[in-house]
């Protein structure tokens with residue numbers, strides 16, 4: 158088993174332990190590993206959501222390569238035990254936080270609309286039926302990811318629309334917790350959100366800006382957003 162797989166298994170195991178007492182809303186099945194991820198209601202202020210703990214664990218894993226694995230592990234463990242604030246401050250984390258911000262800014266480059274790019278799908282009007290069909294096909298395509306997942310693995314098939322939070326009820330652009338916490342983006346367009354899920358949960362390279370794949374997936378997500386919000390849609 159590769160080193161990366163080892164790391165992923167540890168991360169998944171840790172996530173599994175964190176989730177023991179919360180209600181599952183999202184089921185992931187990957188490479189023989191099943192785990193349940195849950196997302197607490199965004200509006201509750203009872204601390205960081207499980208999702209953001211998941212993301213910060215993932216982030217700490219990535220940082221590990223830069224900072225030395227042991228430190229990242231310690232940070233991730235501290236956070237997963239809900240002791241993040243006290244402990245992290247006690248360990249003089251200023252430098253690590255600076256590096257984390259810099260890493261966030263770097264990864265944002267991959268998912269943020271580049272300068273001079275004009276999207277070729279509409280976020281406030283209709284999109285071509287053939288574009289939507291193409292996007293739907295890709296939504297089920299696990300070859301887009303490096304970890305065997307397809308968008309539908311997390312977000313449901315046949316119009317189930319799972320794994321989305323209430324933010325998805327608003328038209329794009331809007332705030333999405335993962336894009337904010339992991340990439341420092343206060344709000345995202347549909348194509349940027351596709352890239353966020355490509356890079357983070359799908360563990361893949363971002364799609365080409367203006368590519369058919371990105372355009373059709375973004376157009377499809379605009380319609381799924383309307384369906385999720387209970388509005389009229391073309392799916």
Ligand code: HEC
Nearest residue numbers: 306307308311321322324325333334335350351354358378
């Ligand atoms: C491993 C699970 C996973 C996979 C695979 C995945 N996503 Fe996501 N996605 C999430 C999670 C978790 C969120 C919720 C993030 C949040 O609200 O903070 C999310 C959020 C989103 C949203 C934003 C919803 C909103 O509130 O606006 C869109 C759009 C989306 N995903 C599209 C995709 C697409 C397209 C793919 C495939 C390219 C994909 N996702 C693959 C887990 C996944």
